[in-house]
Amino acid sequence: MEKVNHSTKVVLGVQHVFAMFGATVLVPALTGLNPSVALLAAGIGTLLFHLITGGIVPVFLGSSFAFIGVINSISKFGTDKFSPENMSYALGGLFGAGIIYLILSGVVKLFGTNFIKKLFPPVVTGPVIMVIGLSLAPIAVSMAKNNWTLALVAMLTIVGVSCFMKGFFKLVPILIGILTGYAVAAAMGLVDYSAFENSKLFISFSDFTFPKFSMDAVLTVAPIAIVSFMEHIGDVTTNGAVVGKDFFEKPGLHRTLMGDGVATIFASLIGAPANTTYSENTGVLAVTKNYNPAIIRIAAVFAIILGVFSPLGAFLRTIPVAVMGGVSFILFGMIASIGMRTIAHSKLDFNNSRNLMIVTLILTAGLSGAEFKTDGGVVLTGIGLAALVGMVANLVLHIILPDNPDND
Secondary structure (H helix, E strand, C coil), X not given: CCCCCHHHHHHHHHHHHHHHHHHHHHHHHHHCCCHHHHHXXXXXXXXXXXXXXXXXXXXXXXXXXXXXXXXXXXXXXXXCCCXXXXXXXXXXXXXXXXXXXXXXXXXXXXXXXXXXXXXXXXXXXXXHHHHHHHHHHHHHXXXXXXXXXXXXXXXXXXXXXXXXXXXXXXXXXXXXXXXXXXHHHHHCCCCCCHHHCCCCCECCHHHCCCCCCCHHHHHHHCCHHHHHHHHHHHHHHHXXXXXXXXXXXXXXXXXXXXXXXXXXXXXXXXXXXXXXXXXXXXXXXXXXXXXXXXXXXXXXXXXXXXXXXHHHHHHHHCCCHHHHHHHHHHHHHHHHHHHHHHHHHCCCCXXXXXXXXXXXXXXXXXXXXXXXXXXXXXXEXXXXXXXXXXXXXXXXXXXXXXXXXXXX
């Protein structure tokens, strides 16, 4: 990993902000929460995560998509039944979800990292990482199809800079791709500057929403933390695979879970969505090959500034969706490629039927749109379902076929 000076670190931090911005503000847009507060919570939550994990995991926390459905079901956002009172109870449910994170952290600490590794060996983690990238790919396409010309400009710029440039430029292909796409969009008259209209200078007290608590809301929202737990395992595994370190071992999965939990609790207290590890930023790590956690903390500070100083956030909202779609196309594909690399490095024997079946079940469960619903209303799909299916299939087939060569 190439060492960089302080000014370059700042630019790299800005690049991470660009990568996470669209998804982080999309969640409040879909739930009725305040985007500026979400950015503020993401920045502070990321710093809390780094404090709890000893500052060695290059993770950025952004708004979690897993809770959109339950937030809207309680607040009834988008209907004439919506009320701030309902939203406060939804935030109380998010507080409960943060507590579930902390409980799961304690469980992981009690049973140990080796136990988790046995549940999630490379034959499970490799295809789960692939599911993370491939399941997000349709989102990139849906964004890019708003204007494929702009998307291709951003994509081809990133590919060109990554493959042919050297030195500083090779470190910031995402940023260059976004700025190039933005410039082309502006020249074509396709940039919507309406985000600046009626934009306040600073965030105010009235922008915050505070939680209220009811057992029904907590029992509705909190169990979704189980889904996020499965996704968290996949994201931390992916991040470690990119960086080349075992974050399950150090600082420990219990600490990364605790970091997510504390960040989510904080977010719920000020009126922001639950926080979670972000694949977009892991994708940036993979593209740039610069894994310095300090750069993520710089990005967190910029996110806080964006949340507090409204015009900066308004500027980022003017970036055309298609440009971010082109960028996401690269980032999510990179995540899927890391899953393939994990499988390749573990030298899995696909002549072994057990390995073949485990990978088959994970990919099908994660990418088919299948759902698993509990009586309590918890729904597992996508990444969470893939991780659960992989864990169960691995355990069961190892019990049934204990004498097969243990390549995984």
